[in-house]
Amino acid sequence: MPRRTVPDGEIPPARTENLGAAQVYIDGMEIELVRGTRRRKHVEAVLVGERLRVTFPHWMSAAQARETAEELRVRMQRRLDASRIDIVARARKLARDYDLPRPKTVTWSDQQQSRWGSCTPDLGAIRVSSRLAAFPSWVLDYVLVHELAHLVQRDHSPAFAALVARYPLAERARGFLIAKDLDPDDL
Numbered sequence: 001m002p003r004r005t006v007p008d009g010e011i012p013p014a015r016t017e018n019l020g021a022a023q024v025y026i027d028g029m030e031i032e033l034v035r036g037t038r039r040r041k042h043v044e045a046v047l048v049g050e051r052l053r054v055t056f057p058h059w060m061s062a063a064q065a066r067e068t069a070e071e072l073r074v075r076m077q078r079r080l081d082a083s084r085i086d087i088v089a090r091a092r093k094l095a096r097d098y099d100l101p102r103p104k105t106v107t108w109s110d111q112q113q114s115r116w117g118s119c120t121p122d123l124g125a126i127r128v129s130s131r132l133a134a135f136p137s138w139v140l141d142y143v144l145v146h147e148l149a150h151l152v153q154r155d156h157s158p159a160f161a162a163l164v165a166r167y168p169l170a171e172r173a174r175g176f177l178i179a180k181d182l183d184p185d186d187l
């Protein structure tokens with residue numbers, strides 16, 4: 001079956017057997033677990049209004065499906081949080097405020113599991129983890145300033161540290177990331 005993308009809010013046509021559907025709540029978000037037909041090979045998640053409908057392959061156990069649904073819910077929540085923030089405007093303002101180069105592209109990343117952000121100086125490209133969207137804005141700003149400073153200095157030399165120190169809440173933000181059990185130098 002070809003994979004289709006269903007816009008948020010649109011209820012996809014029924015193509016599941018009438019079995020195995022279950023309503024669960026994970027951290028307040030309503031999740032509808034639907035066991036797919038035998039032809040279904042992948043897990044699919046669609047946001048239907050406020051509810052996340054997760055259709056899972058026939059062979060998958062209910063426990064596995066629930067676990068997968070939880071991962072999808074976290075990712076979906078991050079995407080919702082991120083969609084409320086104009087990350088490009090934010091990075092450009094910080095570049096102006098702290099006299100750093102203007103980036104060419106700034107994008108959210110769902111993939112960065114271990115890193116908060118990354119910078120490709122040759123392309124002027126900055127990527128930040130969508131996990132940051134749920135944190136206080138001054139923490140996100142710190143990570144952006146850190147990546148903007150890499151457009152000038154690739155390493156974490158004292159010269160680099162001096163650029164980042166232009167951001168007044170840098171130390172506080174580093175403390176916040178440490179408290180989240182993450183290495184603030186892993187940027």
Ligand SMILES: [Zn+2]
Pocket residue numbers: 146150156185186187
């Ligand atoms: Zn760095």
